[in-house]
Amino acid sequence: MKKVLFAVALMFGALAASAQVSVVKEAKSKKGNPEEAAKIIEAALTNPETANDPETWKLAGDFQKAIYDAENEKAYMANVDKSIKVDVNKMYSSLLKMFEYYYKCDELEQAKVASGEMKKPKLRKKNAEVLLQLRINLVNGGIEAFNAGNHADALKYFGNYVDVNTHPMFADQADVLKADTAVALYSNYAAMAASAVKDHDAVIKYGTIGKANDTEGYNSLMFMAEVYGKEKVDSVKWLEVVTEGVDRFPKTDYFVANLMDHYLNRGMTDEALAKIDQLLTVSETPYYLYVKGILLMDKKQYEPAMAILDKIIEKNTDLVAEAYSKKGECYIVPAQDIVEENSKLNLDDPKYNANEAKIKDYYEKAKPLFEKAKELKPDNKQLWGQALLAIYWKLNKSEYESLAREMGIEL
Numbered sequence: 001m002k003k004v005l006f007a008v009a010l011m012f013g014a015l016a017a018s019a020q021v022s023v024v025k026e027a028k029s030k031k032g033n034p035e036e037a038a039k040i041i042e043a044a045l046t047n048p049e050t051a052n053d054p055e056t057w058k059l060a061g062d063f064q065k066a067i068y069d070a071e072n073e074k075a076y077m078a079n080v081d082k083s084i085k086v087d088v089n090k091m092y093s094s095l096l097k098m099f100e101y102y103y104k105c106d107e108l109e110q111a112k113v114a115s116g117e118m119k120k121p122k123l124r125k126k127n128a129e130v131l132l133q134l135r136i137n138l139v140n141g142g143i144e145a146f147n148a149g150n151h152a153d154a155l156k157y158f159g160n161y162v163d164v165n166t167h168p169m170f171a172d173q174a175d176v177l178k179a180d181t182a183v184a185l186y187s188n189y190a191a192m193a194a195s196a197v198k199d200h201d202a203v204i205k206y207g208t209i210g211k212a213n214d215t216e217g218y219n220s221l222m223f224m225a226e227v228y229g230k231e232k233v234d235s236v237k238w239l240e241v242v243t244e245g246v247d248r249f250p251k252t253d254y255f256v257a258n259l260m261d262h263y264l265n266r267g268m269t270d271e272a273l274a275k276i277d278q279l280l281t282v283s284e285t286p287y288y289l290y291v292k293g294i295l296l297m298d299k300k301q302y303e304p305a306m307a308i309l310d311k312i313i314e315k316n317t318d319l320v321a322e323a324y325s326k327k328g329e330c331y332i333v334p335a336q337d338i339v340e341e342n343s344k345l346n347l348d349d350p351k352y353n354a355n356e357a358k359i360k361d362y363y364e365k366a367k368p369l370f371e372k373a374k375e376l377k378p379d380n381k382q383l384w385g386q387a388l389l390a391i392y393w394k395l396n397k398s399e400y401e402s403l404a405r406e407m408g409i410e411l
Contacts, residue, residue, distance in 0.1 A: 028059065034066035054108040058123050061101035065130065068094040072137075092141030092157065095134060099160055102127040106169045128169050132176075135164055139186055146189070151196035158190035162206060184213035188220050195223040200231045211244070218249040225258065250279050253287050260291055269298050284311075286318040293326055302330040321376035325383040328369035332387055335362035363391045381407065 028037070041060050044050040071091035078084040106128075109121040142157030164170055165177045177183075187210030194202035203223045210220035221241050228238035239262065245255030256279065263272035276292045289312050296305035305326070312323040338355045345352045370391065374384040385407060392400035404411055 034063045034070070038063040038067065052108060054105045054112070054123060057101045057105035057108065058127065061098050061105060061127070064094040064098040064101060065134075067091075068098060068134070088144055092137075092144060095137055095141060096153075096156060096160065098134070099131060099138075102131055103167070103169060110168070124169060125172070128173065131164070132170065132173060135161060139189075142186070142189060142193070146193060151193045155190055155193035155197060155199065155202060158186050158193060159202065159206065162187050162190055162209060184210055185216060186210075188213055188216045191220045191223045195226070198231075200227045203227050204232070218245060218252045218255075221245040221249070222252075222254055225255075229258075246275070246279070250282055251285065256287070256291065260295070264295075264298065269295055273299075286312045286315055286320075286323075290319050290322060290326070293323070297326065297330060297333070300334075302334065306330050321373045321380065321383055324369045324376065325373040325387070328366040328373065328384075328387055331362040331366035331369070332390070335359045335366070338362075360394065363394050367391050367395065 038060065041056070041063065044056050045060060050056045068091055071087055071094070074084055074086045075088075075091065078086050106121065106124050109118065109123060112118040113121060138157045138161040142154045142161070145151070145157060146154035162183055165180070165183055170177060187206045189210075190206035191203050191210045194200075194206060204227060207220035207224040207227075211217040211224070213220070221244060225238055225241045225245065228234045228241060242255050242258045242262070245252060246259050249255060256276075259275065260272050263269065263275070273292065273295050276288055276295060280288050280292065289308050293305045293308040293312075296302075296308060309323040309327050309330075312319050335358070338359050342352055342355045342359075345355070366387070370384040370387045373380075374388065377383055388403055389400060389407075389409075392403055401411060
């Protein structure tokens with residue numbers, strides 16, 4: 001009885017294998033209709049009897065190529081005949097599947113070579129040539145997906161383009177691939193898409209390549225800094241990335257701002273000043289001047305700070321309102337120090353009245369500076385709101401009440 005059951009089991013196994021082989025044959029017979037053929041062969045891609053055969057995956061990739069070619073031809077014809085409709089999603093999806101299936105085909109062939117079942121791969125060269133020829137279209141697919149807000153697919157397209165350079169399937173074309181100067185640029189795009197979908201590992205992977213691009217590499221460095229600073233918290237890596245950003249892209253405020261905050265949070269004002277002075281020798285931008293002004297204020301060097309802030313005002317481009325506000329702080333901050341001192345003195349102490357006169361003098365000097373900041377940026381109350389309220393309270397109660405009402409503060 002057992003022998004009979006065993007024989008039946010063998011028969012069913014043979015029938016199942018035969019069925020899957022038949023699926024492959026049926027798919028081949030439908031090659032004139034690649035979309036139908038692609039659907040038929042899907043079952044063979046998961047059945048062990050056929051899924052381990054490189055030819056199965058080659059055939060599946062061929063069907064996807066045929067689907068891609070048909071839609072791509074429509075796209076060219078649509079430039080002349082606007083009535084022709086192109087299924088862009090189908091076109092690029094087929095392209096992506098083609099890469100996936102040819103890669104699997106190559107993986108299985110290499111396994112057979114390693115096991116001695118095959119002497120050498122038969123399909124690698126032809127498949128590699130096809131993929132390299134169509135590779136640039138992955139970028140087009142990535143752009144379409146990204147602009148449509150489909151960042152996950154955009155990552156696949158841009159990532160696949162970049163990954164070609166290190167895929168073993170293209171080992172014979174290594175010299176040609178090394179000459180591809182666009183890899184760093186498209187790695188930037190991959191890092192951008194990865195950041196959008198919060199794939200932190202992919203941000204680091206593609207950002208590490210993308211940062212080499214001289215024009216857009218700053219994007220990769222920014223995305224990497226965000227990951228190292230907030231997600232994969234690594235202060236050493238974060239500082240390396242931000243410092244590289246400052247050195248290579250000094251006109252990108254993001255890196256300078258983060259590095260200055262890093263220094264200030266650690267009481268390293270002198271180091272921060274040395275760095276900003278170095279940057280000012282390269283380019284005297286309003287932002288660099290603004291940062292230097294703040295650093296000098298941090299060291300309580302108010303007169304030199306105001307001289308630097310005056311340069312921003314003279315340039316009359318960016319950060320003028322901010323410069324007026326910071327100049328006002330150069331009077332308000334020392335005034336507050338005196339207010340603090342007076343809080344510890346008796347009212348009949350001779351020094352108390354002298355200090356009050358100093359406070360009033362500082363406030364009088366600060367008043368027009370904050371009023372100018374308000375004039376230039378009336379909507380940015382952070383630049384002038386609380387400072388002017390404090391000044392008016394000290395100097396003129398009616399102006400205080402008027403400003404409080406303007407700001408929606410209940411009296």
